[in-house]
Amino acid sequence: MDPVTAEQLVYELGSVNAQCIYVPVEKLVPGQVLAGGEFDHHVITSRPYPMPGPDHTVALPVRHLHGGQNVKTYIGQGSDVAVYRSRMGQPTGTLVPVVPPCVIPEAPAKGDxxxxxxxxxxxxxxxxxxxxxxxxxxxxxxxxxxxxxxxxxxxxxxxxxxxxxxxxxxxxxxxxxxxxxxxxxxxxxxxxxxxxxxxxxxxxxxxxxxxxxxxxxxxxxxxxxxxxxxxxxxxxxxxxxxxxxxxxxxxxxxxxxxxxxxxxxxCEPRPAELLSAAELYPGDTVIAAWGTPYTNVATVDEVWRQPVRAAMHVHSTTTDGQHVRTQTGFDNRYILLHRTAPDYSVPVDRSALARYAF
Incomplete structure (x- = not known):
């Protein structure tokens, strides 16, 4: 059956009469949706692959149709798997939203x-x-x-x-x-x-x-x-x-x-809560790039203005440890979640430094 759009798939799967078929686990393809069981309504995000060891199991990467974290479910080799007849094309992070994994710090603080x-x-x-x-x-x-x-x-x-x-x-x-x-x-x-x-x-x-x-x-x-x-x-x-x-x-x-x-x-942020990159300081924890598909939660490592151009450069680290470098203008696209007490004895130089001129 030809793939349908994500919107059409959500609509069809909302019916109690959504049709199911059974497919051998080795022949499952990205875009098919598991039917019933613990991982009902989870979309297959990549092809299954066999796991090493004597258990003869297959790992199946999935993510919930409504969005969520990437997870794997394990199925016996040769098993038939129930999936909905309707399926989507390649399930990108835009069609099936991705949530980053939850990372617990080494020393959780009281009140976390x-x-x-x-x-x-x-x-x-x-x-x-x-x-x-x-x-x-x-x-x-x-x-x-x-x-x-x-x-x-x-x-x-x-x-x-x-x-x-x-x-x-x-x-x-x-x-x-x-x-x-x-x-x-x-x-x-x-x-x-x-x-x-x-x-x-x-x-x-x-x-x-x-x-x-x-x-x-x-x-x-x-x-x-x-x-x-x-x-x-x-x-x-x-x-x-x-x-x-x-x-x-x-x-x-x-x-x-x-x-x-x-x-x-x-909630949507209130207008007064949106900041530009020029208002950020190292150590700030922010929701970055609000209003864009690549928004994330990150801690600011460095921020500076590029010479001559009206551009800001922000280096940050996301909650799951990824390092992100962004060039942005002065649009208000940052939401401050936390700011450490600034050390006013060390002023932040927001003018361009020669080593950053490019």
Whole structure:
């Protein structure tokens, strides 16, 4: 069957009558989508390959259709695998968004958090997180039962937490949030600022996977830190029946009750929060290149202006250790997540240095 577009594939797979076929694992190709099982709706991103050893297994690289981290599932050689009949072409990072892996530092600080974002969720916001006390991790989940908030807490050793984060996860992906940093989440593969309900203002825009956008029209405080949000749909998500998409038309109004337990909501940055490269300092942690397909979370290593030209050069390191060099203008495309206390005894020379003239 000929490949279809990503939008058409999402639409067809949203039907309960989506057709499935069985294909030998060795003959699977990129663009096919697993049907059923733990990795349902995961897209095959590259051809399967045999694993060494006596187990006779095949590694199958996949990524969720809604976007997420690259993972592998392991299947016995010669097995038939259920896939949906409809498939896409080559699943690029634009069509099937990629989220970078979660990296736990060698010495987590007290107050650091790891949040779990689900590929598909039936509620707005993210409220499942692990909290570090500097040596151990606590899993904290808030649930509303009969109108009352109940919290479930579990303890994890650091080694166990690292194993959880690095293991293939069919439910979603993990994001590391250092203490003292403005939180961020990932929407459609892009890092975006995140706020609690109490940090939201009227006029803020919440972001929902699948291109959804919700306008905060009103926030009404309730007892015990809880809030009620009145949200208007500016653009519905293309993912049916998930992430509040039962509000499927522009202009629909949603009433959402926040428990007051620190649930995070992905947001568009406010205009005043966007900075140019000329306003950055070494050591800043930023969401870089906002509004572009290659936006990322990174720590600034160096920043300087090129002679004569209105161009800034930014060297940075992403959260997963990649070194990035960017030449940019003075557009406001950076969102500050954290700034260390500057050493004013060592002024930053933003004029061009001869060794950088090129």
């Amino acid at each position: 958090r790891i949040v779990l974002q689900h590929h598909r969720a039936d509620a707005l916001g993210v409220n499942r997180f692990h909290l570090s006390d500097g040596s151990e991790w606590s899993s904290v989940a808030a649930h509303v039962v009969h109108g009352r908030v109940r919290r479930t807490v579990r303890q994890f050793e650091d080694a166990s937490m690292r194993a959880i984060v690095s293991a293939p996860n069919a439910r979603g992906w993990y994001v590391y949030l250092p203490a003292g940093h403005t939180p961020h989440l990932y929407i459609d593969g892009r890092p975006v600022p995140a706020r609690t309900a109490r940090q939201l203002y009227e006029g803020d825009t919440l972001l929902v996977p699948g291109g959804g956008r919700l306008l905060v029209e009103k926030r009404t405080p309730r007892g015990s830190g809880a809030s009620t949000l009145s949200l208007r749909v500016l653009k519905p998500s293309r993912h049916q029946w998930w992430h509040l998409t039962w509000a499927s038309r522009n202009g629909d109004v949603i009433t959402h009750k926040d428990s007051g337990q620190g649930t995070l909501y992905a």
